[in-house]
Each structure stands twice: as structure tokens, then as C-alpha cells.
Amino acid sequence: MKKLVAVGMVLSIILVSAVMVKADDTVEIEFSSSYLSKYIGENGVVWHNKSVVQTEVSIYSPSGFYVGGWHSTGIDKDVRGNDGAEIDIYLGWSGTIEWIDTHFAKDVEIDVGITYLDIPTLLNTKGDFLQPYVGVKKTFVLNESHEVAPYLRFEFPFPLAEDSPSGSWGVYGYLGVEHSWKLHEKVSLEHAIGVTYDGGAFDQEEGFVGLYKAQLKILLAKRLDINLGLLQVTTPISHMKDRDTEVVYGAGLALRWQF
Numbered sequence: 001m002k003k004l005v006a007v008g009m010v011l012s013i014i015l016v017s018a019v020m021v022k023a024d025d026t027v028e029i030e031f032s033s034s035y036l037s038k039y040i041g042e043n044g045v046v047w048h049n050k051s052v053v054q055t056e057v058s059i060y061s062p063s064g065f066y067v068g069g070w071h072s073t074g075i076d077k078d079v080r081g082n083d084g085a086e087i088d089i090y091l092g093w094s095g096t097i098e099w100i101d102t103h104f105a106k107d108v109e110i111d112v113g114i115t116y117l118d119i120p121t122l123l124n125t126k127g128d129f130l131q132p133y134v135g136v137k138k139t140f141v142l143n144e145s146h147e148v149a150p151y152l153r154f155e156f157p158f159p160l161a162e163d164s165p166s167g168s169w170g171v172y173g174y175l176g177v178e179h180s181w182k183l184h185e186k187v188s189l190e191h192a193i194g195v196t197y198d199g200g201a202f203d204q205e206e207g208f209v210g211l212y213k214a215q216l217k218i219l220l221a222k223r224l225d226i227n228l229g230l231l232q233v234t235t236p237i238s239h240m241k242d243r244d245t246e247v248v249y250g251a252g253l254a255l256r257w258q259f
Contacts, residue, residue: 026258028060034230034252039072039084043172043198044209044234044243048084051075064095066113087118092133111135117157119166127166131157135174149178151194157201170201176211186219195237207238225254 033055039048053075058068067090074084092113117129135153142148151174158169176194183189191214200206216229228251235245 029257030058032254036250040246043196048074052084064093090115108138129157145182147180167203171199173197205240205242207240210235223256227252
């Protein structure tokens with residue numbers, strides 16, 4: 001029953017928010033791909049302890065709706081069955097609500113949607129999950145070089161099968177602050193610090209995990225970014241026997257097209 005309530009709540013927010021969006025006038029497609037030293041979740045869980053390649057394609061509509069797919073695979077012989085193999089398909093809406101007109105809340109960005117997680121063996125539905133999510137973020141422009149954006153986000157993963165080999169349902173909570181530092185006209189440092197609450201999804205231990213992420217973004221062309229020095233550090237704040245401090249590094253690129 002709790003699963004149905006969570007799904008219904010998020011889908012209702014999507015439908016209500018759709019009629020209140022501040023529309024853009026372009027459709028954007030974004031492609032990104034990254035090499036990472038290992039696949040570690042923002043909750044500090046080690047999903048794959050070897051190198052992975054993670055690729056994503058997203059389409060953003062003028063109304064604020066978006067759809068996309070994300071793929072991860074370990075650099076192993078079996079690209080469908082390795083621990084780092086995963087496909088996520090998602091649909092959501094992101095934007096601001098026009099009728100909220102207070103000084104603080106009028107520019108708050110809302111992001112709601114649902115993700116289908118194809119795990120642990122690709123194209124086999126027995127261990128797959130659905131994950132509704134909702135998040136809010138507000139960006140403050142400090143000056144020409146610095147922007148900060150506090151954020152809050154919740155995810156509600158639950159299995160499609162009662163006897164799922166991937167584990168049980170739960171909740172994730174993310175609270176933190178993003179900081180963008182423009183070092184040069186075409187170079188910026190994007191980083192964030194936060195805390196993740198793991199409510200025991202996928203049969204992991206419940207507790208809090210500290211998180212730091214950073215990347216050096218270089219604009220090589222109008223539609224091409226190179227992300228160097230990708231870094232993610234997670235460390236358990238609560239006493240958690242199934243997690244240690246983890247450091248992930250890598251590099252990637254991102255391409256964008258507008259129509």
C-alpha cells in the first residue's frame with residue numbers, strides 16, 4: 001500500500017505541475033559518457049568495485065517534461081550480467097511553479113518523475129525496481145563567478161517482484177549544496193557537498209552517509225563539454241558495517257543539441 005501511495009503522489013505532482021510550467025521555446029537533447037574507476041552510489045554502496053563506463057541520453061521538451069536513459073556497465077566480458085550492468089529509463093518534469101510568487105520560493109526548481117531500474121541482469125525483469133522521485137533546488141547567484149544551490153531530494157525505490165533478488169523497497173534522502181565556480185570563460189569547477197540518508201533499500205543497512213562530488217568542466221565547443229577530474233567521495237556518518245570511505249575518479253564528455 002505504501003508503494004502505491006508513493007507512486008500516486010509523485011505522478012499526481014507531475015500532472016498538476018505540467019499546467020503551471022514556465023515554458024522554454026527549444027527542445028534539447030543531451031548525450032554524456034564517463035569512465036569511472038568504480039560504481040559507487042551516493043549512499044556509499046559499492047555496486048561494482050572495478051572500472052565502469054556510464055552513458056546517458058536525455059531529451060528535454062519546451063513544457064518542462066523530459067525522458068531519458070542511463071546505462072552502466074563494467075569493463076568485463078559479460079556486458080549484460082556483470083555487477084556494474086544497469087539500465088535506467090526515466091520520465092519526469094522539471095521547472096518552476098508560476099503561482100508561487102514569494103521572494104524566496106518563486107525561483108525554486110521542482111523535479112519530479114519516475115525511473116525504471118533494469119537490474120541486476122539486463123533484460124530480465126525479476127530483479128527490477130521502480131523508483132519515483134521528487135526534489136527541489138534554489139540557485140543563488142552571488143556574483144559573475146559564483147553560484148550556490150541548496151537542494152533536497154527523495155527517491156522511493158521498490159521491487160516489481162515480491163521475491164526480488166535485488167532486495168526490498170526503501171527510501172533515499174539527499175540534502176546538500178551545489179557550488180559552481182567560473183574559473184575562466186570556458187572553464188568552471190562544479191562541486192557539491194551533502195548528506196545521504198539510506199532507508200534500507202535493496203536490503204542495505206540504514207544510516208547516513210557524507211558525500212562530496214566535483215568535476216572540472218571545460219567548454220571545448222558550443223555543444224561540447226569535457227569533464228576532467230571527476231571525483232566522488234562517500235563516507236559513512238552513522239555506524240554502518242557494510243560501508244567504508246570510498247573514492248571514485250574518472251573523466252567524461254557531454255554533447256548538446258537544440259532544435
